[in-house]
Amino acid sequence: MRIPDSKIEEIRNSSDIVDLVSAYVQLKKRGKNFFGICPFHQEKTPSFAVNEEKQIYHCFGCGAGGDVFKFLMEYKSISFIEAVQEMAEHLGIKIEYDQNISSEAQNEQETYYEINLQAAKYFSENLLKNLGGAYARDYLSGRNITDKTMRIFGIGFALPGWDNFVKFAKENNIDLNNAMTLGLIDKKDNGEFYDKFRNRIIFPIFSTNGRIIAFGGRILDDKEQAAKYLNSPESIIYYKKRSLYGLYHAKDEIRKLNKVILVEGYMDVIALFQGGVKNVVASSGTSLTEEQVQLLSRFSKNVVLLFDADAAGMKASLRSIELLLKQDFEVKIATLPKGEDPDSFINKHGRDEFEEQISKAENFLEYQTTQFKEAGLFDDPTKHAEAIREMVKSAALVVDELKRNLLIKTIAKKFGLREKLIESELIKYLNQVKNQQKKTDNVRGRKNGNGQLSATKENTQERDLIKLLFSGNRNIMEKIINFIQPDEFVNPIYKRLAEIIFDCYDHGIISPASIIEKIEDENLKRFTLGFAISEETISKRWDGFFMNGDSQINLTKYVDDILRKYKMQKIDEQIKIINKQIPETTNEAEVIELMKEIKELQLEKKVLLNDKQNENE
Numbered sequence: 090m091r092i093p094d095s096k097i098e099e100i101r102n103s104s105d106i107v108d109l110v111s112a113y114v115q116l117k118k119r120g121k122n123f124f125g126i127c128p129f130h131q132e133k134t135p136s137f138a139v140n141e142e143k144q145i146y147h148c149f150g151c152g153a154g155g156d157v158f159k160f161l162m163e164y165k166s167i168s169f170i171e172a173v174q175e176m177a178e179h180l181g182i183k184i185e186y187d188q189n190i191s192s193e194a195q196n197e198q199e200t201y202y203e204i205n206l207q208a209a210k211y212f213s214e215n216l217l218k219n220l221g222g223a224y225a226r227d228y229l230s231g232r233n234i235t236d237k238t239m240r241i242f243g244i245g246f247a248l249p250g251w252d253n254f255v256k257f258a259k260e261n262n263i264d265l266n267n268a269m270t271l272g273l274i275d276k277k278d279n280g281e282f283y284d285k286f287r288n289r290i291i292f293p294i295f296s297t298n299g300r301i302i303a304f305g306g307r308i309l310d311d312k313e314q315a316a317k318y319l320n321s322p323e324s325i326i327y328y329k330k331r332s333l334y335g336l337y338h339a340k341d342e343i344r345k346l347n348k349v350i351l352v353e354g355y356m357d358v359i360a361l362f363q364g365g366v367k368n369v370v371a372s373s374g375t376s377l378t379e380e381q382v383q384l385l386s387r388f389s390k391n392v393v394l395l396f397d398a399d400a401a402g403m404k405a406s407l408r409s410i411e412l413l414l415k416q417d418f419e420v421k422i423a424t425l426p427k428g429e430d431p432d433s434f435i436n437k438h439g440r441d442e443f444e445e446q447i448s449k450a451e452n453f454l455e456y457q458t459t460q461f462k463e464a465g466l467f468d469d470p471t472k473h474a475e476a477i478r479e480m481v482k483s484a485a486l487v488v489d490e491l492k493r494n495l496l497i498k499t500i501a502k503k504f505g506l507r508e509k510l511i512e513s514e515l516i517k518y519l520n521q522v523k524n525q526q527k528k529t530d531n532v533r534g535r536k537n538g539n540g541q542l543s544a545t546k547e548n549t550q551e552r553d554l555i556k557l558l559f560s561g562n563r564n565i566m567e568k569i570i571n572f573i574q575p576d577e578f579v580n581p582i583y584k585r586l587a588e589i590i591f592d593c594y595d596h597g598i599i600s601p602a603s604i605i606e607k608i609e610d611e612n613l614k615r616f617t618l619g620f621a622i623s624e625e626t627i628s629k630r631w632d633g634f635f636m637n638g639d640s641q642i643n644l645t646k647y648v649d650d651i652l653r654k655y656k657m658q659k660i661d662e663q664i665k666i667i668n669k670q671i672p673e674t675t676n677e678a679e680v681i682e683l684m685k686e687i688k689e690l691q692l693e694k695k696v697l698l699n700d701k702q703n704e705n706e
């Protein structure tokens with residue numbers, strides 16, 4: 090079942106984002122945008138912007154953003170199709186479904202979700218009903234996991250043997266190549282398919298919206314000659330760095346308590362949840378990533394890290410602290426008695442004692458102090474300074490200046506040092522970081538043709554053109570699209586955007602919200618949202634057209650003006666290049682050729698100027 094694209098477009102164009110969002114968020118008009126408190130992350134001052142003209146929203150705090158459908162998906166944790174259906178119902182638009190199942194993108198994702206759902210049901214039946222699953226069931230009950238919890242987290246079991254799932258897939262008309270893409274099966278050299286997950290406990294990994302995007306499989310017997318964990322490969326529905334295990338189950342509680350506990354493994358999340366501690370997620374499979382931190386920030390910026398007390402866990406926590414501080418998180422670290430992990434602890438001591446351990450969590454300075462003390466750094470005067478320097482380094486990561494200064498005061502007080510001394514240490518370090526940053530930026534800029542958006546003249550003009558292409562005005566778009574090619578854009582980001590917009594235009598898509606939804610690269614999408622919604626305008630003159638209800642004729646004249654300037658500048662650049670070549674050319678015929686080229690370019694310039702005069706008459 091599929092909703093035709095034209096219908097989706099119709100629903101999008103009939104809806105009003107300000108109307109929709111105001112049902113959930115209190116909005117106030119400020120400048121061109123409406124602002125409110127972001128529903129996707131914790132904040133006190135509004136940084137959540139909604140733009141009526143472009144029909145998009147964007148949070149300058151957490152980066153959430155998109156169109157009406159995206160808002161519903163994120164806010165209500167529903168799928169794209171469900172969001173479209175809800176919006177249609179609200180608007181009283183009837184949806185006709187497309188009966189022929191095609192393999193277009195919208196469907197491709199749905200197909201994958203569907204296969205994973207079927208697989209998860211199959212694994213779960215194995216565990217709960219199949220005789221062969223008894224052993225696995227015993228294993229889990231041995232770890233105090235109840236049947237109810239197994240159902241809540243969709244825990245399952247992959248039977249021993251090489252083709253159990255393959256058989257199931259064939260019987261249920263699951264496309265085997267799709268199952269292979271999802272990492273459920275693989276193919277031998279002779280073309281025969283076989284199960285990837287064998288004799289393993291299966292943990293489905295859910296998206297924030299509750300869809301199954303991947304699986305983690307754990308062996309039952311640690312002595313077995315196999316990797317302890319086997320995870321699904323990444324696919325168009327699973328991006329490892331951006332998913333957190335347990336977030337779907339924990340998100341409401343995280344929002345409610347405005348606090349999240351970060352642990353290491355699946356079993357920790359599950360055991361704590363069963364024990365009544367439900368605001369827990371795990372970064373399983375990877376060490377914490379920047380993307381995961383960003384995702385988390387939409388739910389709460391107060392995090393308690395709970396890692397194993399071994400050396401590896403300690404190192405991981407220091408790295409995680411750094412990432413979290415950089416994104417303005419309030420970070421605390423809790424430790425459990427040696428030899429305990431969250432799973433074993435809650436089973437042995439229960440919820441109250443666990444909560445008590447959490448309430449004793451230290452802030453990262455206290456934590457570091459304890460670590461350094463235990464390592465004996467404070468007994469040795471030469472190492473003492475080094476330890477303090479390390480702490481200043483951590484404090485330097487705190488983005489909020491006020492908070493940072495408070496930390497400096499704390500460090501000074503703690504070690505009986507003058508505040509000024511610590512402060513100068515901090516400034517020294519901050520400068521060092523800044524210089525380092527500059528250096529890497531320079532290298533990067535030179536190496537890959539400058540991916541950054543510096544404010545050169547070129548970029549300003551290109552930026553204005555892209556802004557005009559996001560105006561949603563067909564005449565303006567047409568003018569620009571007939572005048573230049575995406576290839577002409579120098580800045581790679583604008584060039585990529587131009588390619589996308591041109592392609593949309595060719596398919597009759599002109600509304601900014603729809604164009605932005607076509608951007609697949611998440612970073613580019615986020616950049617574009619911020620860019621399209623920013624208060625920065627093209628010019629006073631441009632704004633005037635809308636304020637004064639100026640005529641379409643004036644508007645197009647203005648666009649002609651911008652395009653002409655852009656072309657003239659390109660011509661000037663070419664002339665400059667050729668002028669440089671002439672003295673270096675020895676062959677007289679070639680020189681004449683180059684002179685001719687200059688003449689032609691100058692003529693072209695004259696034509697452009699004439700056009701302008703004709704228009705003004």
Ligand SMILES: [Zn+2]
Binds near residue numbers: 130
């Ligand atoms: Zn936000």
